[in-house]
Amino acid sequence: MQEKMNELKLSALSALEGCETSRDFQDLKIRYLGKAGEVTGLLKGLKDVPKESRAEVGKIINDLRQELEGAFAAKEEELQKKEMEAGFLAEALDVTLPGTRPERGTLHPLTKVRNEIIGVFTGMGFEIFEGPEIDTDYYTFQALNIPKDHPARDMQDTFYITENVVLRPHTSPGQIRCLEQKEPPIKVLSPGKVYRSDDDATHSPMFQQVEGIVVDKKVTLCDLKGALDAFAAKLFGDETKTRFRPSYFPFTEPSVEVDVSCFRCKGKGCNLCKGTGWIEVLGAGMVHRNVIKNCGLDPDEYSGFAFGMGVERIAMLKYGIPNMKMLFENDVRFLNEFDK
Ligand code: PHE
Numbered sequence: 432m433q434e435k436m437n438e439l440k441l442s443a444l445s446a447l448e449g450c451e452t453s454r455d456f457q458d459l460k461i462r463y464l465g466k467a468g469e470v471t472g473l474l475k476g477l478k479d480v481p482k483e484s485r486a487e488v489g490k491i492i493n494d495l496r497q498e499l500e501g502a503f504a505a506k507e508e509e510l511q512k513k514e515m516e517a518g519f520l521a522e523a524l525d526v527t528l529p530g531t532r533p534e535r536g537t538l539h540p541l542t543k544v545r546n547e548i549i550g551v552f553t554g555m556g557f558e559i560f561e562g563p564e565i566d567t568d569y570y571t572f573q574a575l576n577i578p579k580d581h582p583a584r585d586m587q588d589t590f591y592i593t594e595n596v597v598l599r600p601h602t603s604p605g606q607i608r609c610l611e612q613k614e615p616p617i618k619v620l621s622p623g624k625v626y627r628s629d630d631d632a633t634h635s636p637m638f639q640q641v642e643g644i645v646v647d648k649k650v651t652l653c654d655l656k657g658a659l660d661a662f663a664a665k666l667f668g669d670e671t672k673t674r675f676r677p678s679y680f681p682f683t684e685p686s687v688e689v690d691v692s693c694f695r696c697k698g699k700g701c702n703l704c705k706g707t708g709w710i711e712v713l714g715a716g717m718v719h720r721n722v723i724k725n726c727g728l729d730p731d732e733y734s735g736f737a738f739g740m741g742v743e744r745i746a747m748l749k750y751g752i753p754n755m756k757m758l759f760e761n762d763v764r765f766l767n768e769f770d771k
Pocket of ligand 1: 680
């Protein structure tokens with residue numbers, strides 16, 4: 432009996448010694464001190480001990496039990512402390528670690544260029560006027576001196592919604608709407624999205640234009656040249672010059688294509704300007720007498736100039752972007768290039 436108790440004591444203490452987790456501890460506690468445990472088993476065995484020594488053996492077993500209970504309690508406390516410390520350590524916050532920064536957004540290159548264009552002209556006193564993207568045939572064409580079945584309609588590959596309603600293929604209807612709504616002197620800039628059935632590396636079915644119109648007494652082609660010179664210098668660099676080439680738009684007379692001197696090679700000739708020293712950036716002209724008349728003004732009293740430019744085209748030129756699609760794909764690696 433004595434030997435059995437010694438064995439039990441030794442095995443319990445050594446098991447306790449090697450116990451690392453409170454889960455193992457609970458198992459051990461049940462195994463040795465539980466209701467069906469080993470020590471209880473010894474007490475149950477008392478009935479087989481001869482009566483005269485029963486009290487003595489009982490006391491020894493009880494002593495053993497007390498000793499083990501003490502050892503288990505000490506171990507339990509030790510484990511709890513250890514696990515609490517491990518918990519604190521795991522939750523510890525190192526305030527000296529660098530934080531994870533949220534990614535910073537940037538303005539889209541088209542937004543930047545559009546804002547820049549708007550900034551240049553509002554700086555010259557232009558007001559912003561926005562027209563609708565879906566417009567009638569009248570505002571889109573007829574009032575702009577493009578009658579139904581006029582061949583000039585082929586210049587824009589228009590999306591027709593019904594026979595008389597279109598997705599505007601240019602921002603020029605804004606000219607009519609603001610001439611109808613305002614009294615001269617008029618000095619308006621009309622930015623917005625336009626739509627054409629056109630899709631390749633330099634064309635997209637949706638793109639943005641900025642339209643400008645100035646109407647007052649005695650506005651001349653020189654005023655147009657002066658305004659566009661200032662614009663070109665601001666957008667492409669101080670040394671940039673402009674030149675006018677004769678062109679045709681039904682709503683302006685005379686009409687011009689406006690080139691800027693190549694800001695990359697300074698006019699010497701490079702691949703950007705295809706060796707010519709000049710880059711075409713926009714269309715413009717003097718507002719046609721018929722347009723002035725269509726808006727209820729007297730063309731002998733009032734004159735004006737108008738211009739229209741594509742924002743994507745200017746962004747592509749300015750930043751050397753080879754394909755218009757890159758402006759719409761929203762590839763973050765591409766967009767981050769403009770965060771400078
Ligand atoms: N609306 C013309 C276009 O889309 C541009 C333009 C605007 C030309 C104003 C002259 C005057 O091509």
